[in-house]
Amino acid sequence: MGVSVVVPTRDRPELLARAVRAVLAQQYAGAIECIVVFDQSDTHIPDVPTGPLRTLRVLRNTRTPGLAGSRNTGYLAASHPVVAACDDDDEWLPGKLVAQTALLAGHPEASIVATGIVVRFAGRDIPRVSADEVLTFHDFLRDRRMEVHPSTYLARRDAVVNGFGLVEEEIPGGYAEDYDWLLRAARTGPVVCVRQSLVRVNWHDGSFFTSRWEMIDQALTWLIARFPEFAGERRGLGRLQGQLAFANAALGRRRRALGLARAALLRHPTNRQAWAALLVLSRCVTPDQVIGFGRRIGRGV
Template identity: 45%
Template sequence: MTAQPPVSVVIATCDRPGKLERAVRAVLDQDYAGSVQCLVVYDGVEVRPLAVDVPPGRELVHLANARTKGLPGGRNTGCDAASGELLAFCDDDDCWQPDKLRRQVEALLADPAGVAVTCGVRLAGPGIDRDRPGPTRPVTLDDLLADRIMEVHPSTLLVPRSTVAAAGPVDEDIPGGYAEDYEWLLRIAALGPIAVVPAPLVVVEWHGGSFFFGRWATIVDALRYLLERHPEFARSKHGTARIRGQIAFALAASGRRREALRELRTVARLNPAEKRIAATMPVLAGLVSGERVLALAQSRGRGV
């Protein structure tokens, strides 16, 4: 890797005027001395050239999603067109701190064993403004099987092109594109440790909802797909219980009570302390909706 490797940043978007410009400016205004290419990939909407200043040493590219409709296809379209030695993603409603790239490149250069580098995040939104520092040591595949580690977020990752080539593209077949970032991350971590800059270098907009809010059937199908694609979950009882607990919750929230109970029995055998058992039971009993439980968790900067 060169001392100041060129970086390509992919922002896949359905277009959010104002927020998209903010994300792009934060990428182009990095204090990194190397070149930065920002690729804005429009998915399902007309390409809209952005009226933002492009400083020297920076490039702004606008293009349409040429692959499967959805976030995975948009990200892969950007990767296909990227020219940088290092690759990053940024969600269109997130915002990088000015020193993100510089500090992450320094961390990669200092850790030849690292296959990628992540950082901490700041959650910002209605009722929340909280720093979530990244892990204090490199993140391994076993770490990610046991826990999703939300700080290892798509907008935090910086990945050498050699890692991208070895891991393969973002999975466009995962149902609904749900958890595509986590699935890709597992393949990256299988190649080696992920270095960490613990500082919160990305501001993640946390608005208590997502594209998948209430899309329970899609969540069930995607998580079952994830377990099937990654048999290495078998070596982590806690990790398997976590995923199957999420499946049980989504089944309960969608009214599929018998299936949810079967999943919960499996979860209890794997890890009786799995917190999603307690989250699912009142939904099964009809005391509260799945949407209400999820909204409460998200108001505290968490998921289910």
């Protein structure tokens, strides 16, 4: 069973070469096609070995600029019946494709097969593995399950192109496009997880999204409207409201942040995002300090 792996990239040649090398080095008996999609940057062919049943293609993003358009460009160009993804700053670990394709074969009802991850930040490795092998749409409404990371996704190409659909390119700023995609996929069938850390996710001091609070506010508001099912999931809706509260606290919108934090805590009293928003509003901590602490323990806001 051949697998096409899409690696979106922009101006990170050294990280890209590391990611592509790890994809093509998988000890997998089937064919692997690595499709590098350059977004708003000059294309080049990464200097990595290929070998038998290993091919490397380079494309330019022809769709909406950004991560979503780049992924979709790759999925539509894929030659094999199974597609997978890897961000250009992450690394597949040995055994990933073998474990995932075996699980996919054993679960024909699955929409996506994922694996656990190991988060690397500031020289420290923090494993994150799903507690459950099978996750449903309701599970993802309740909790984003951050260990189910986009760099671990593997799915049948036909399901992506003609089933639950391509990555949404209209979500504001492209923020949480992976969560939207995951929810749509889980509506059609369960997400099955290899309960091993088989992708290294590299976190950096800076992030494209860290300071873009206005865009995050718009994107999460869009996501709640997109999935009316959140109204029936108190914990899940409270989590998103807590994230919105934090974004608005970072923007200095005190009244909106307080209202969202209150709504979040009424739904889920231990909601950490809402409490973090209140700490920012009280000026006990800054948003960057909260994010830095979360990263040190392998968690986002």
